[in-house]
Amino acid sequence: MGGLNLEVFKFGMYVMFPIGIMYYFGTNLDERFRVPDFWPKAENANKIPLEREEIQAELERLRARRLILRERRLAREAAEEGRRGNDQE
Numbered sequence: 103m104g105g106l107n108l109e110v111f112k113f114g115m116y117v118m119f120p121i122g123i124m125y126y127f128g129t130n131l132d133e134r135f136r137v138p139d140f141w142p143k144a145e146n147a148n149k150i151p152l153e154r155e156e157i158q159a160e161l162e163r164l165r166a167r168r169l170i171l172r173e174r175r176l177a178r179e180a181a182e183e184g185r186r187g188n189d190q191e
Contacts (some may be wrong), residue, residue: 151157
């Protein structure tokens with residue numbers, strides 16, 4: 103029927119067609135699909151403390167923040183209890 107030349111041509115098409123498609127659609131992807139400012143800048147990202155002093159300072163900051171939030175919550179709950187007490191009388 104076709105002979106050896108046809109088989110070689112078909113084999114070449116089977117191999118080169120996917121490679122050609124991948125090359126055509128796979129090159130320059132960074133330019134095609136780039137989203138500006140997708141990743142945060144280094145100065146805006148969280149920095150993990152590595153030194154002992156930095157870790158201690160971060161722990162102190164977190165403790166102070168937790169205590170401030172606790173004081174606010176307790177004050178809000180006390181105000182709500184005061185309102186409930188006045189409403190029941």
